[in-house]
Amino acid sequence: MNGIRTITLDLDDTLWEIHPVIKRAEQRLYAWLGDNYPRITEMYAVEDMRILRQQVLEEHADKVHDLTFLRHTVLTKAATAAGYTEFLVDEAFAVFDEVRNDVEMFPEARPALVALRERFTLIAVTNGNADLKKVGIDDLFDGHINAAMVGAAKPHRSIFDAAVDAGGANANETLHVGDHPLYDVHGAREAGLRTAWVNRNGSEWPEEFAAPDAIVTHVGELEVLLSRD
Known part of the structure; x- marks a missing residue:
């Protein structure tokens, strides 16, 4: 990709x-x-x-x-x-x-963020109220957008538009990564972003939505995915 x-x-x-x-x-x-x-x-x-x-x-x-x-x-x-x-x-x-905010990150998550930050602008996008500083990962992101800031939650287009603006690239140069078929993948696709579905549990993709651009088991697979032409 x-x-x-x-x-x-x-x-x-x-x-x-x-x-x-x-x-x-x-x-x-x-x-x-x-x-x-x-x-x-x-x-x-x-x-x-x-x-x-x-x-x-x-x-x-x-x-x-x-x-x-x-x-x-x-x-x-x-x-x-x-x-x-x-x-x-x-x-x-x-x-x-x-x-x-006392969360236990998946084992591959922090190393993946460190590696990706060297090559890409990283923006956190969430419907929740996690505090990146309290979690201990604020240094791994260039920005943070949540639903309360925007006044709308995923899959609403406005939260993805805000994330694209925060990242400084065009929507088609922005990859959204998330676990939820509707809130993350469908919402991001409708806003013009490219999409990667995190499918940790081997779930079937719901037929009512267009397929994501990529499927990964966890965020640790993103670096290889993004190294492919």
Whole structure:
């Protein structure tokens, strides 16, 4: 694959597995709430908090791209329902955020980023709220675009347009790499980017979407892919 100047990379489930991280973060937050605001955990079990989050999503459909706002809102609503008139929502969120950014990168991810950065501009593009500095990879990227910054989440075109602008190349000189067929590959293709699907689990490509330009098992295969004419 030639003619690539910029690589935009998804984060969650592309550079690390996210579901265990979120589970740990929610457990840590719930324990903290039990210690500091016990009426919340008396009123809401863990599953109840997830139901409340779904209600908040429905009430704030225009904010589904802003995960930090949504979690702040869930916490505030739970505290209010439990009768707390004073609630340190930022402190509560910080408990969650600390664990959310304590990720274990896939073993090939960091070496791949180091190698790719020598040849390409790298831009992180995510619907999530990972903090590159807290994760410890801010030095490996030239820019970072997330859904909250843009006001829209993948697969919306605007987030890919913002990523292309940040990278400084044309869309057809930009390769987007990610694990999700719709959010990453289809969205990027519709915005004019070239695409590489990270398929760690040997899944079948969904027939409703046009195939990606390339398929890799993990980001460690990108350097070889991008060395081919």
